[in-house]
Amino acid sequence: MAKKQLITAIINGEEREFACEPRQSLLEVLRDSLQLTGAKEGCNNGNCGACTVLLNGEPVVSCLVLAVEAEGAKIETVEGIAAGGQLQPLQQCFLEGAALQCGVCTPGFLMTTKALLERNPHPTEEEIRFQLAGNLCRCTGYDKIVRAVQAAAEGAK
Amino acid sequence: MQDFDYAAPISTNEAVRLLADPAQKAVVLAGGTDILVLLRERRRRATLVVDVKKIAELNELAMTAEGGLFLGAAVPCSRIYREATIAEKYSALTDAVKIIGGWQIQSRATVGGNLCNASPAADSIPPLAIYDAVAEIAGPSGRRQMPVAEFCSGVGKNVLARGELLVAIIFPPTPVHSGAAYQRFIPRNEMDIAVASAASYVELDDKGAIRKARIVLGAVAPTTVRATKAEEALIGQQPSDALFIKAGELAQLAASPIDDMRGTVEYRKHLCGVLTRRTLAIAVERAAANKK
Numbered sequence: 414m415a416k417k418q419l420i421t422a423i424i425n426g427e428e429r430e431f432a433c434e435p436r437q438s439l440l441e442v443l444r445d446s447l448q449l450t451g452a453k454e455g456c457n458n459g460n461c462g463a464c465t466v467l468l469n470g471e472p473v474v475s476c477l478v479l480a481v482e483a484e485g486a487k488i489e490t491v492e493g494i495a496a497g498g499q500l501q502p503l504q505q506c507f508l509e510g511a512a513l514q515c516g517v518c519t520p521g522f523l524m525t526t527k528a529l530l531e532r533n534p535h536p537t538e539e540e541i542r543f544q545l546a547g548n549l550c551r552c553t554g555y556d557k558i559v560r561a562v563q564a565a566a567e568g569a570k
Numbered sequence: 571m572q573d574f575d576y577a578a579p580i581s582t583n584e585a586v587r588l589l590a591d592p593a594q595k596a597v598v599l600a601g602g603t604d605i606l607v608l609l610r611e612r613r614r615r616a617t618l619v620v621d622v623k624k625i626a627e628l629n630e631l632a633m634t635a636e637g638g639l640f641l642g643a644a645v646p647c648s649r650i651y652r653e654a655t656i657a658e659k660y661s662a663l664t665d666a667v668k669i670i671g672g673w674q675i676q677s678r679a680t681v682g683g684n685l686c687n688a689s690p691a692a693d694s695i696p697p698l699a700i701y702d703a704v705a706e707i708a709g710p711s712g713r714r715q716m717p718v719a720e721f722c723s724g725v726g727k728n729v730l731a732r733g734e735l736l737v738a739i740i741f742p743p744t745p746v747h748s749g750a751a752y753q754r755f756i757p758r759n760e761m762d763i764a765v766a767s768a769a770s771y772v773e774l775d776d777k778g779a780i781r782k783a784r785i786v787l788g789a790v791a792p793t794t795v796r797a798t799k800a801e802e803a804l805i806g807q808q809p810s811d812a813l814f815i816k817a818g819e820l821a822q823l824a825a826s827p828i829d830d831m832r833g834t835v836e837y838r839k840h841l842c843g844v845l846t847r848r849t850l851a852i853a854v855e856r857a858a859a860n861k862k
Contacts, residue, residue, distance in 0.1 A: 415576070434573070435575055436572065436609075438606075460761075471648060478602065479621075525673060544673050546760035548672070
């Protein structure tokens with residue numbers, strides 16, 4: 414078995430150190446070693462977006478990132494977006510708009526939306542749908558999700 | 571996931587040394603969006619994964635001294651479409667990198683990887699081919715260059731020999747009154763693999779007639795194909811809808827697609843005609859606007 418490597422990364426604003434095998438995905442390490450279970454394992458081959466986290470500010474599917482690649486990187490997961498026990502406005506909009514059913518896809522949607530609104534605070538509906546195309550939801554339609562993102566963007570005005 | 575070692579060299583020479591090591595079965599990791607899936611599903615085997623993202627020249631994205639573009643093999647799609655100069659001078663490349671997978675994939679996937687992966691349906695390869703881009707390759711016996719159009723040798727196959735690494739893709743300058751476009755057809759709105767695709771490039775003369783044209787089709791043969799008969803029909807002509815329809819019909823003849831769950835032979839040929847016509851119209855429009 415390949416030797417474990419010691420990796421240091423800034424995760425949700427905190428410097429964290431972990432040991433991992435080269436073959437382990439960032440998703441595995443986040444969930445199994447760091448107990449950050451917000452990112453979900455959906456398809457495990459990059460199609461569904463349920464494991465989306467931000468890697469140096471960019472949304473990525475953490476199932477297609479090796480944990481060893483995260484050395485020195487800044488990683489944000491859904492656990493890091495609420496502050497002081499208060500949901501972020503974006504999370505509140507998903508909640509109030511009932512933009513979820515089973516909730517497995519929600520952390521991924523939240524992280525992609527966070528990145529979207531940081532770059533483009535007032536996206537059009539088409540832009541929202543285009544940028545969230547990499548996040549799949551298998552139980553509800555996308556309309557409520559799109560409305561929640563629009564509500565979050567409205568609130569930020 | 572199968573077991574492997576990991577190395578992240580910071581120089582091309584070191585990467586080549588690792589890739590050529592006879593004691594290892596090494597694979598290159600750039601964006602990882604293809605290779606990690608293949609390794610996980612055991613469709614590829616490796617004892618060593620060589621991450622090339624820390625090598626400076628593979629991360630370079632800059633205009634060359636000649637006015638062309640140097641695109642390092644490890645530059646992700648999202649970095650490419652955020653560059654206004656590239657959108658202006660190499661618009662067909664921007665068209666393609668914006669639609670490869672979703673945003674999460676674009677944050678990681680590279681054009682270099684898309685080329686090396688050599689899928690017939692790869693979105694970035696037709697644009698590289700219409701610009702006459704060149705692949706810069708480093709290997710145990712030095713460097714070599716070859717036209718991107720000759721880089722893929724079959725479905726999932728490329729010309730790289732053991733120990734060789736794609737360093738960059740180098741684009742020649744685009745002249746004034748030139749324009750290009752890339753389009754694909756997919757059954758969904760986003761996040762799918764091309765059923766057929768086309769990239770068109772045109773140069774107009776002072777009177778607005780077509781002086782040069784290049785048309786490359788994707789997903790309708792084991793590698794991309796040039797629609798040379800369609801190109802010839804355009805030379806010296808004034809752009810018109812009728813001309814683009816004729817070029818589309820001739821482009822269909824260059825396609826030799828397969829039937830699969832995404833589309834039949836007839837459907838794919840038909841799409842070649844439609845996409846050729848549409849990309850030509852956009853390319854001409856962009857060429858007319860490109861007066862600098």
